[in-house]
Amino acid sequence: MNPVATPAAPHVHAPHVQPGEGEPGTVREHHDHHELGFLRKYVFSVDHKVIGLQFLFSGLVFLVLGGLMAMAIRYQLAWPWQPMPGLAWMFPATGGAITPEFYTMLFTMHGTIMIFFVMIPLLTGAFGNFLIPLMIGAPDMAFPKLNMLGYWTMIPAFFFILLGFFVEGGHAAGGWTSYPPLSTIESAAPGSLSGQTCWLMGLTWVGVSSMMGAVNYVTTIVKMRAPGLTMMRLPLSIWGLMITSLLQLFALPVLTAASIMQLLDRVLNTGFFTPTNLLVNNVTPDSFAYGAEAAAAGGQPLLWQHLFWFYSHPAVYILVLPAMGFTSDILAVHARKPIFGYKPMVYSMSAIAGLGFIVWGHHMFTSGMNPALGMTFMVSTVMIALPSAIKVFNWLGTLWGGRIHLRTPMLFACAFVSMFIIGGLSGIWMAATPVDIYIHDTYIVVAHFHYVVFAGSLFAIFAAIYHWFPKMFGRLMNETMGKIHFVGSFIFTNTTFYMMHQLGVAGLMRRTADPYAYDVYQQLQPINEFITLSAFCMFAWQIFFVANFFHSMFWGKRVGRNPWNAASLEWDAPSPPGHGNFDRELKVYRGPYEFSSPEVAEDYIPQTRAL
Amino acid sequence: MRSESRSLLVAALCIVGASWSCQLDTDRPAARPVIHYSLSEATRATSPEGEPLVPLDVQANVAGSLEMLFGTPAHPQFMLLDEWKESGFDLNWPQYPKGDQGSGEFSESDLASLATDNARYFRTPLMHIEAGEYERVAIHSWSPDLQRAWAALLAETAPELRNDEFKAKAKALFVDYYPTLASSAELYRQHCLHCHGPEGGGDGPTARFLNPLPRDYRQGTFKFTAVGKGTPRRADLFRILDEGVTGTAMPSFRRFSKAQLNGLVDYVRLLSMRGMVERSLVATFAEEEALTSGDVVAAYSDVWSKWEKAAEKLLVFEGEVPHPTPESIARGRELFLDAKSANCFSCHGPEGRGNGASAFVTDPQSGEVKPAYKDDWGHDIIPRNLRYGIFRGGRRPIDLFRRIKNGIAGTPMPEAPSSLTADDIWALVHYVGTLSERPQLVHAPAHDAHDSHSTPETHGSEPAKH
Amino acid sequence: MRLLFSLMLLAVPILGVWTFLKADEWHTWFPQNVSSFGGEIDGLFNLILYMVAFTFVVTEVCLAWFVFKYSAKRSDKGAFTHGSHKLEMIWTAIPAVALLFIAFSQMETWAKIKFQKNFPKDGAYSVEHPIAEVWASQFDWRFRYPGDDGVLGTVDDLETSFEFVVPVDTDVVFKLRSRDVIHSFFVPEFRLKQDALPGHTIPVWFRATKTGVYDLVCAELCGWGHYKMAGSVRVVSAEEFKTRMAALKAEWFSNGKEEGQ
16 A cells, blocks of 8 residues: 555554545655546545535636626616626617516526535535544545545536526526425426426535535544544534534435425426415416316425425524634634633534524514414524624634734634624524514515625635635735735625615515615615625625635745644645645644643644643 | 735736726616617518518618608607698697697596606605705606706706795606606616517517417507407506506506506507508508508508597497396306307306317327417417406406407407397306306305306315305 | 724724614615504614614624734733633623513514404404405406405405505405415515415404505515516595595496596
């Protein structure tokens, strides 16, 4: 296996790694030298780092696609039915203005792509893969081939989700929530013709991929930690990813079952979600022949909402828990302080996950669900704010008294805290049932989840990219450019999303192609124009990130193993780590946040250092 | 390293600056969207060999004539015939009296009701004007004429000189608003065109997803009117816009003002006349192998006379509309099922489910059941399922009366045979009306057929309350 | 540099509060309230707003201040602490009490609006005798008032499109139904929203307190024409309601004559 093995052989923790798998590692002299071809090294790789980067790059590509859709949505909202720049060629009949069914497709696919093809793959796929083995001192994932399969099942998902744009009627247009009967009955919307089938297929494949990832992550974290690394010595990123994986393991089967039921409704007329005696677009969906009396479908549209939100509410936490973990790690490293209240942090993350399973009904307060049920869901939902609040206070406690280095990752992490406060607090309105009667499906909801997912999680992803970039590529990202990227992103994100709160209070509903024909919304157009211009600036500003990312990948400043003087295990590996990750034996003596300890002269004690 | 990052920074700034300035550019009102009228597919049809059936130069001639008569989407207008000019008749200004450069289609009371409705529609701008907050008055992009008039009014009076007289003038601008054809065309573009198409051909981008298809105006045939199978009156088109066509994708557009809806009617009439003139010119060419300018004028005035005379065929019922009684319902049922008189069941089915035998044919080879009839637009058509209780032309007794008496234009639904008296038709109206309702609807003794029917709408909901 | 970043973080609460203070002036605040329970909803919203605003400002200012203060160049090490049990207890207990207070303060209003046992019973309209049946379909609103027999679903029902006419200062109960997909009955001025669920008949009540015309909006995505699904609620005095119902009936049984124009 290892022709030049020495007594201090690196692979002591990797008895299962097969020879010839993955890349041999470029910075290490002790490994075998038979080179793998490009395909085995970068495409069909079983190395968790390469798979992580695959998720990272595909996620970033879809981020651009989803972002472009957001720009189109914003253009329509600011100047409804005016010729859409760049898309006008598709609509010669209307003089270049988009059609309403195209608009419904835009926001449906913006939501779907951003959640299922950007945020979840970036947080769990990219960083989960890259960080878990490194941070727990393992040479690779527990099941490297399953891991590879996890990325490769994303390929059919990409295929179906892109295919949908080219089918008759366009892509799914029932909102990212796909409420039936709109989404199940073909005649109900152009997007429900074949687009919805593509959507369901794409989502099912994403689900399969996430499931494989989740199994792998949990097994790896439980079974493959370095000696001495107890659960309570894990970095919070790993805790976040672990809890996320558990959420996926328990919630995802429900979504998969639900999407298969919807698929059956669509192709076999099973009628799980279709009530009897509908007449949609002049077609009775549950009859096959002209004029035939409606057959009894007897389905329940609310059933889908329960099943969907049973997954998708936990999915909201899937979108934020890893981000919380990354933020905790980055705050501690750059503030040179141990994380404040490590155990409460772990407990509150677990509490969020636990409570996350019993709050789904708050999406359905006005749906016609039993109002008594609404009350119980209100209490559980309001209480989920508590662990979130504890986390915020602990982050502030971590900053307090620190020796803060305001590098780019730190700036984004602080921005995450700031934005998460806004997103978390505005959630309380949505939890309060009577208030939700008014604000349900208005822009205040849009503001809320964009503050959590965009300004929160995406900023944490930026922070994580800036922070772990040296580990990925052995080079630093340019600090000046990073700071410029931060300033613009922070300002324009807030100018884009903050005023949406007020739009929501004014009653503006989501998903409306042209709200200004309503008397009550007419005065909101100037605000929407302002938001749209901000959104354009924010989108354009990301050019700094893209330029910096690719520039630094090839020409950035080379760094050693531990550029940030961080204490956790991944910084013990070379940058970038070779196959098998670690070139020295690991033994863990303490938690990952021993900064500014008075016991030693340096301001940090690596987890592997014996005192 | 430093110089590298500086040059990168400069490059990125340039890109951001450029894209920013592009975006800021959109802040000013976008250029007017360009749409065109084109000739119908029938005119542009080609023979199997690829030869146009109507020679290209004749097509160009037709297109040019249509543009002369009806203008372009940006500047739609009716051409004035010489005798119209002499008599001061102008189809472009329906709100002005005949003889005063208008077409005089509104009476004084009509105009007053338009003004009342304008006051409702413009309630927010009027409130701001009343409060003197002139800068808060916002005008929709589909009223470019009103935007211009308002801007001109603001420009001519300095803010400190805006007294009560100005206020009255400002209010009058909104209350007396009646859109120009160009404004109506813009409203049409934003809210109607994506279904009905630029020429009113019912072929906009959304149209192919709709069932039934949007109306194609170009034949001048409109289904749900009070005038039978002729050209509709203004009031018929207005009613469709005002109430929508239930059971179809045509919603009610009452959120716009009556004046705007009437403006839309003007524009729909223009598109419809344009289509009719086009068909008539192509037909003339097919007959005479030539087209002269005289033909064009003749076709135009001929088409207009059809529209002008629409009101003459209005069907009203002299007397009071009878209410349903058990007897009239039973009589209606008899007629419905009588092959010799009304013969409704042959298409609508014995139970009114729209599955009558004669409306469908079975393909002898495949055994597939297909609709037997096509409508005037060449699409398959099936009879209405009367049990849904969805009557597109309206559910009022007089609406059903008109449907039965006049038939439905453009469809196989025939005019009632002359053997049916008005009372017979009312009996049918009463019977058809009960098909979709709960059984005890007329508190009738349970002796006729409808009491055993469960209805689609009440199925599965709460039990009937007595 | 650290000043810039701290100021940016500080700008969030300052500008955030400022935009809420200016909301009235920018007309981005609640539309007028014209229903009996709308005031309570606004009150509960404001209650949460004040509690949330306090937390928001305190935490954001702390964040900005910490970032500014502790990012100064210093030669010593940072504070070495792993947390404080006492502090954790404090900032668990206080928010817990506040959150429970929020949750319990909402319940009464929610029960009043949504629980069927609290629906109006004694007035002219009740769940058994609703004023009308509101039908939502792609993409219009239809309103069916009972005819002379006072029973819905019979042949003498009167049907109108677009405009829902209701009397002022009266408890109004109506039934909400959908013919095809999910729609939602939303009148911003009433603070009232209820989804129309196909296959279900959902009773809804409100009491309008001011005459006028209010936009009725569909608030649940119902297809490409979602934005077109407009309606309005016209709140009129009791006498005018009678007149309008009479006019509606006359129009319903018209013989087509008055349409001559």
